[in-house]
Each structure stands twice: as structure tokens, then as C-alpha cells.
Amino acid sequence: MAMLNHEAIVGRIAALVESFYSHKEPYRIFHGSTNSTRPVQRDRMVDISGLSSIIQINPEAKTAMVEPNVPMDKLVRATLEYGLIPPVVMEFPGITVGGGFSGSAGESSSFKYGYFDQTVNSVEMVLANGDIVTASKSERPDLFKGAAGSLGTLGIATMIELQLIQAKKYVQTTYHRRGNVRETIQAVQEEIVNPSNDFVDGIIFSKTHGVVITGQLTDEKPESTKSRSFSTAWDPWYYLHVEEQTSSVSSPTVMTEYLPVAEYLFRYDRGGFWVGTEAFRYFGIVPFNRLTRWFLDDFMHTRMLYRALHGSNMQSGNIVQDLSLPYTTAEEFIDYTSQELDIWPLWLCPLRAISPPTFHPSTTLPGPDDSPKPMLNIGLWGKASMDMSKFIQQNRKLESKLTELGGRKVLYSQTYYTDQEFWELYDHRWYDELRNKYQAMTLPTVHEKVKIDVARHQNMRVSVLGKISASWPVAGFMGIFYAIRSGDYLLHRPTFWMQFRAFLSRRG
CATH class of the missing domain: 3.30.70.2520 (Alpha-Beta Plaits)
Structure with missing residues (x-):
């Protein structure tokens, strides 16, 4: 049934795309949400928001057939049912599979597995002329390589086959304190060649305070050690926790704790790393402390933060x-x-x-x-x-x-970048040859999408209305209104964590 529904939706998308192509009309893709910081364009759209299902998970082959609008938390929730996870999981729950493939999505496992698209086996696409094709390392390999990271400018990804790996109950997370920028960068280089590490990232808090964070998947945890949680409203924001744990110790220092695997994968969601602190600074009258972070928690997750950013039109500054x-x-x-x-x-x-x-x-x-x-x-x-x-x-x-x-x-x-500056950085000839070969010349280029x-x-703020909407605190309240009106965060969080805890209980 899932595949039949998928084929029907893709057929409608292909027919609409073919119509645009026959009239030589450009279009943009609408998938219902975005983690981009670029302004949203409202011209001709092809709506792919209906492609939001997980078609199949094959535990023997360790693969998943997934539609592009599936967000990371939904994907992880489904794969954990089989004791599996994707090798690269973007740190924000609302980032979609299609966004990860079409963008340059990397995370703390990317030193080992590469970008998200490098864990993809194949992709079904609707080309700009309406043709439905499959691309992989063996079938249309040039399209497979070119479509990854090209922001949908070679066609629309409509289904993706992902590799999966074995999940474990915990990530043994170790914090390596370093005393300056150079030592922190050197520590990263040392840790990425350590074969025992499954995850490596770092935070530089100041010129004299750096922390490299390594993680190892494990089912074992000392009985006397409590696992750490960062998903509930009273938990600390992850970066504040790391800063607090390493601020009072000398460099170099190593300390370890255990995070349930899903807590680790989405550890930066609350506060959007530390970008959420800007909301408190913007309004000024709201203090930034544990009590206010608890009270405003539903607004401090990345789904809501991105919607507020777009609703307030505060990308500038x-x-x-x-x-x-x-x-x-x-x-x-x-x-x-x-x-x-x-x-x-x-x-x-x-x-x-x-x-x-x-x-x-x-x-x-x-x-x-x-x-x-x-x-x-x-x-x-x-x-x-x-x-x-x-x-x-x-x-x-x-x-x-x-x-x-x-x-x-x-x-x-x-x-x-100017057009010339941009194409001095990227291979224009290679890209144009792909666009010509796969009939994508009617689509916007990568530079046209990002510039x-x-x-x-x-x-943009010349008009009186524009000045008012961009002024303090009007812009902030507009962002809050937009986030509440269009937000679906509360539909995701309870189900995800309840099912994750069920996974833990089944495993022991």
C-alpha cells in the first residue's frame, strides 16, 4: 500500500513537472518546512510535502526505503524499532532525508562515513522534463554524484534507499578539554584517526577554552553511572552542560559520561546549539536562566526556532x-x-x-x-x-x-558571491554538462538558489510597513506568531521519546 501511494504521488509530481517543462517555465520545490536560512521564495512551486513516508525497512540488508520529506526523528524512531540507525544523523530532528541528500549535511560521524548522501545507495528522481529515473553508483552514476549537494537543481528526489548500521543503547561520550584553539584543532585531528571513535566533534568556547567530544556506541554502562538526558524541559542545554563540565578543570583533562543513543543524536536540538540564546538577547527583558529555559522550552527547539526566524524576517543581522x-x-x-x-x-x-x-x-x-x-x-x-x-x-x-x-x-x-566569484569556486562546465544531459536547464542553478x-x-526596509515589521519588538512577536501558527513540534516530541524508551526497555 505504501509503495502504491508513493507511485501515485510521484506520478502526479511528474505530470506537473512535465507541464512546466513543456512551457519552459521554471519552478521551485516546496516540501513543507525548511532548515535553510535563505529567504523563502514564493514563485511557482511543485509541492512534494506528501512524500513523507518510510516505505520499507529491511533489517537483513540493513537498508531503508524512505521518501524525501521524512524528518530525522521519524527516521530514527522507525529504524530503532529494528535496532538500527542511519550512519549519519543530522543533529536537528526536523532536517529531512531529502534535505540531507540535496544539501551538504554532515554530523559528528561524517569523519568516518562522509556526508549524509554518501550513506545513500540509490535515489529515485523526477527529472526536469518529467521523466522518472533511478540513480546510483552503477546506474546513472554521474547524476547520482551531481544531484548530491546540488539543492534540487538537477531534479526532484522522490525516494532514497539508505544504508543503516547496528544501534547500541548508549554513546559513551568523552570530553577532552584543551587550552587554546590550536590544541583543540590538533586534538580533533588525533581523534579522527582513532579507530575506536564513532563520533567526533568539538566546541570552542573562547580562545582559552576548547572541548573535543568523542563518542563510542556501546551497550554497556557502569551500574553506578547514570545516563544523561538533554531532551526534557528541565534538562540543561547540551552546550551549556559541556561548558559547565569543563570550565573548572585544567587542560588537558578527560571526562566521560553515557548518553542514550537518541539523546546523543539530537543533543543540540534544544537551543539550536546556542543560537536560541539570541531570542533571549533580542527581547532583553527575559533573563536567560534555567527557569526561563524551562518555561519557554517549546519555543527553544529547532523546528520552532527556524519557523520563527523565517516569520520574523530577521535573517539579516x-x-x-x-x-x-x-x-x-x-x-x-x-x-x-x-x-x-x-x-x-x-x-x-x-x-x-x-x-x-x-x-x-x-x-x-x-x-x-x-x-x-x-x-x-x-x-x-x-x-x-x-x-x-x-x-x-x-x-x-x-x-x-x-x-x-x-x-x-x-x-x-x-x-x-558574484556570479563570477561563485563559479571560480565550483566546476561550471561539469555542472552545465549535467544540466544539459538531464534536461535541467529550465531549473534555477545552485548559485541562483543561494545568492x-x-x-x-x-x-528591503525602505517602506514604512517594512520598517515597522523589522523593528523591535514587532519582528520578534511576528516570528513567535508564525512559529505557533505553523509549528508542529509538539506532534513529534512525545511520540519519539516514548518509543525510544520502549526500545531501551526491550533491549534490557
Whole structure:
């Protein structure tokens, strides 16, 4: 039944796409939600929000057939029923399978497994002319490689076959305190070659306080040790917990605790890492403490935070970027951002090397050979200038410095590159050949999807209504209203955690 329903929906999508193609009309994809920080476009849409089912989980083959609009928490909930999890699980529960494939989704297991799409066996797609095809390493391998990370600009992913791995009850989580940026980066490099690690990431709280976090899947936990929870309203936000646990100890120091596997996978959801603190700073009158975080908990999860961000139109004035660099230049880049933007903390996520051409961050530095090298992703999320001209200048300078140091952006975020600058970073010829071969020339390009129209951006608050809607505290209340009106977070949380606890009880 699930497959029949899937085929019917895909057939309708293909017919609509074919109609757009025959009239040479471009379109955009609507899947019902977004974790992008780019402004939402409201022109011609193909609605794929109905593709939100898990078609099949095969425990013997350790695979899952999944539609693109399935979010991470729904996927993990279903796979845990079979004692399995995806190798790469994006840290926000609302990120979808399709978003992970079409974007550059990486997490703390990506040093081992690569980007989310590198755990995909095959993908069913509707091409821009309405054809329904399958792509994999053996069937249309050029499309399979090109569609990953190209933001839906080569066609619409309608079903994805994922690899799965064996789940364990806990992640043995170890915090490695380091005393400066250089030592923290070096510790990341050391831990990613440790074969016992299943997960590696890090947080740099300041120039003198860094923490590398390693994780190992395990079914064993000392009886005297309590597992840690970060999913309920009274729990600490994860980054605050890590900071508190490591602030009063000297460097280097190692400490270990045990997180139930689902608690680990979505540990950064509450507070959106630390971006949720900006909501408290914005309103000012609400103190930031454990009691207020408990009281406002339903607004402090990433599903609600992203909806509030789009509803308030407050993307401007906030830097929300993931920037990947060679290990050799990462420290210099952090020195630059600390001087120019003074944004802390920073998230570190090591990424496995990937061969170009690709829209994923990729580098051949350092070394005389041109083989791809591992990269270190730096999550740079915080306040910037509220003056529009200065804000644009800050972003332009950030992009310039990133290019100078051999880095690349993760393209979920706003970009300010000119057309020439963008295509100097990515292989235009390879991309155009794919677009021509698979009839995708009527679709927007990757750059057209991610670029900011600077002239429009500078003039967006000229009208009186625009100025009022962007003013304090109107913009904030508009975001709250939009999040409540369209939010579905409360439909997800109780079911997920109840079923996860049932999984634990069945296993012992």
C-alpha cells in the first residue's frame, strides 16, 4: 500500500513537472518546512510535502526505503524499532532525508562515513522534463554524484534507499578539554584517526577554552553511572552542560559520561546549539536562566526556532554559516572571525575527504599532490551588524577570507558571491554538462538558489510597513506568531521519546 501511494504521488509530481517543462517555465520545490536560512521564495512551486513516508525497512540488508520529506526523528524512531540507525544523523530532528541528500549535511560521524548522501545507495528522481529515473553508483552514476549537494537543481528526489548500521543503547561520550584553539584543532585531528571513535566533534568556547567530544556506541554502562538526558524541559542545554563540565578543570583533562543513543543524536536540538540564546538577547527583558529555559522550552527547539526566524524576517543581522577549511588554515580563520565578528562559541565538525567536482566543501590542500583532503567545518552562528550595508560588507569579507584560506561554504546559507566569484569556486562546465544531459536547464542553478540580491537586500526596509515589521519588538512577536501558527513540534516530541524508551526497555 505504501509503495502504491508513493507511485501515485510521484506520478502526479511528474505530470506537473512535465507541464512546466513543456512551457519552459521554471519552478521551485516546496516540501513543507525548511532548515535553510535563505529567504523563502514564493514563485511557482511543485509541492512534494506528501512524500513523507518510510516505505520499507529491511533489517537483513540493513537498508531503508524512505521518501524525501521524512524528518530525522521519524527516521530514527522507525529504524530503532529494528535496532538500527542511519550512519549519519543530522543533529536537528526536523532536517529531512531529502534535505540531507540535496544539501551538504554532515554530523559528528561524517569523519568516518562522509556526508549524509554518501550513506545513500540509490535515489529515485523526477527529472526536469518529467521523466522518472533511478540513480546510483552503477546506474546513472554521474547524476547520482551531481544531484548530491546540488539543492534540487538537477531534479526532484522522490525516494532514497539508505544504508543503516547496528544501534547500541548508549554513546559513551568523552570530553577532552584543551587550552587554546590550536590544541583543540590538533586534538580533533588525533581523534579522527582513532579507530575506536564513532563520533567526533568539538566546541570552542573562547580562545582559552576548547572541548573535543568523542563518542563510542556501546551497550554497556557502569551500574553506578547514570545516563544523561538533554531532551526534557528541565534538562540543561547540551552546550551549556559541556561548558559547565569543563570550565573548572585544567587542560588537558578527560571526562566521560553515557548518553542514550537518541539523546546523543539530537543533543543540540534544544537551543539550536546556542543560537536560541539570541531570542533571549533580542527581547532583553527575559533573563536567560534555567527557569526561563524551562518555561519557554517549546519555543527553544529547532523546528520552532527556524519557523520563527523565517516569520520574523530577521535573517539579516545574524551570521548563520557553516564554513569548511583545510586543517592547516582553520586556526587562522578562527583568528580572523574572532577579531572581525567576536562570535563564540564555535562548533567544529571534521569531514571526510570528498573528490571534486562537487558542491560539497572540498579541498586538495595541503600538499603537492592534488588528492582530496579532509576538512574541518566551523559553525559560525551569532550576531552581526544590524546596519544593512555593514552586514553585507561583513559577509563579503568573510567569503573573501574563506576563499583566500582554501575554504568553502556549506550552501544551506546565504551567499554574497558574484556570479563570477561563485563559479571560480565550483566546476561550471561539469555542472552545465549535467544540466544539459538531464534536461535541467529550465531549473534555477545552485548559485541562483543561494545568492542574495544585494541591491534588493539593501532596499528591503525602505517602506514604512517594512520598517515597522523589522523593528523591535514587532519582528520578534511576528516570528513567535508564525512559529505557533505553523509549528508542529509538539506532534513529534512525545511520540519519539516514548518509543525510544520502549526500545531501551526491550533491549534490557
